Amino acid sequence: MMLLSGDPPRSRVLALILIAIIAMLAITPFVFPGAKPLNVAAKICIFAALVASYDLLLGYTGTVSFAHTMFYGIGSYAMAIALYTMGPNWGAVATGIVIGLPLAALLALGIGLFSLRVEAIFFAMITLAVASAFLVLASQLSWLTGGEDGRSFSLPELLRPGTVFIQDLFGVRINGRILTYYIILVGCAAMILGLLRVVNSPFGRVLQAVRENRFRAEALGYRTVFHLTYANVLAALVAACAGILNAMWLRYAGPDTSLSFSIMLDILLMVVIGGMGTIYGAIIGATIFILAQNYLQALMGAASTAAADAGLPLLPGLLHPDRWLLWLGLLFVASVYFFPTGVVGRLRGAPKPAD
């Protein structure tokens, strides 16, 4: 209870699902051999933390920001550029962290102070514009960011696949790659628990009050702009941390993996599917979404070829694996409409207004 900040899942099914997901993530290297399951598991961890940080904004303060991938990208690029220019050593890792996090915090502070005074719809538009400008900058300043190609780099010795610690543990060779995976798992778990702590603190309650009725919160004497800016900075910091972990896992940072608008849509989808305003929803949403992204596309490809073989019109195009966002978009609209509380809200059974 202490660990969960006094906010347990409050539903037996939800608790079981969460335990199952976390247990699976913990034992993935031992039960699912090969690179792909480990990649999927690492991505689930990183996105769970990223989505949880976005939930702090969307679910708890009710502000829609389209600039969240910008902070994620700042973390990724800071780590990538530091390791690329300084070589694979721990000093570079520290430099990436020391530069990336304050930069993200400062930018979040700037955006927050500049535009959180305005209403939700205005904030969404401004963040969208800022994020698109940042994306343009990242792909244009190629001397720094590598442009469209991004930056590939190598990790310090300890984290490389070639470094073997234990030759054989339950039939698995424990190497630097698996160590990296566990660093990511523990890091993301710590971030999610930290966010859970934040939203269940008095500060988190104020955020919810601001979401429900900003004028009333202000009338009660809370400086709402201060609280919103603070939440924005916190969310940006966690997003940048997730970006750092992502870059370390991929050993690469580029516009497509860390900045693009489609990642932003993915995050939005995960929050909505998992359930807004419940940090637990981030874990569920990220797991569902990334499993679907990695395993559903193969299924769609098979269905598409089957439809093409059967000579059906239009269906092969609609079922083509590249069109999977179409179905996710429909799912997204349907879930906003029919399940505004997401999976977690459903399981908890207590409908909570999302707007």
Next chain:
Amino acid sequence: MTDVPIPAPSDALPKPKRDLVPVLLPLILALLMLPLVGSFSSWVTLTVASLAMGMMIFIMASGLTLVFGLMDVLNFGHGAFIAVGAYVATLVLLPLAGMSQADSLLVNLAVLAPAALAAMAVSGALGLVVERVLILPVYGQHLKQILMTTGGLIVAEQALYALWGPQIIPLPLPTALRGSFIIGDIAIAKYRLLVLLVGIAVFVAIQLVLNRTKIGLLIRAGVENREMVEALGYHIKRLFLGVFMVGSALAGFGGIMWALYREQVHASMGNDLTVLIFIVVIIGGLGSVGGCFIGALLVAMVANYGGFLVPKLALVSNILLMVAILMWRPRGLYAVTSR
């Protein structure tokens, strides 16, 4: 406070003071740029280019700002209508390539007009569906509106990819509209001139409808206070739907103009333009058509002059312009009063 004149009962209501400073902004900007650009002929070319681009952006953005002002709905899927309009236009223009490549202006326009009408009809009809399906259930809930319309944008873009394939479709300009008029050493592209004329016509038409007709009166009243208009017995929901459809149709019209300007059609064009349009709508002051017009001109000018003078800076010039304007007037050039 004592020397405020009290109007006699017989006087008409005092006219609100006209705020002309924003109107002068594009003019001042253009004149400031003249010495910076250096040569007069390239300045004229750049200015005409910015005016034409501004008109197209205005046509695309006007619907969005009206919809926001009247219905308090910000449609994040507005870009989808632009792309749909452009794709529908290819359905008319490409099969009739013979006519659009003919050497006569009349024949060219005879094929452009039905293409534009088709684009407007389809995007307007799509607007009807979107309003009924996506927006009607979430009136008054900003967060859900943003989520729903963003979802709609994803679906529309992917559907366009599924129907037309992911490749860029080339859309050549009709022959009579290619090339430029040369006056002295000044070159003015013919298509840009046409766009300029059409843009002005659309702006004047919108202003006339808003200021001289009963529907316009209702729309403006609805922007100010929708409960009052409802209380007076008017079907504001139906008015909303109409405005939404007109806004979507205008977006589709802007889409075909933009596609011809760029001479290509791509499903992501709506997405790319959305950001630009949002910037224009924010600069203008959400809900203000006049502000939107000036905002579009300013954005286009900054893009064109900036691209000529400092190409690297031009990429983020929109954002810098937006920040500068919002520093000066935090709610945009013309803030709509009720919000």
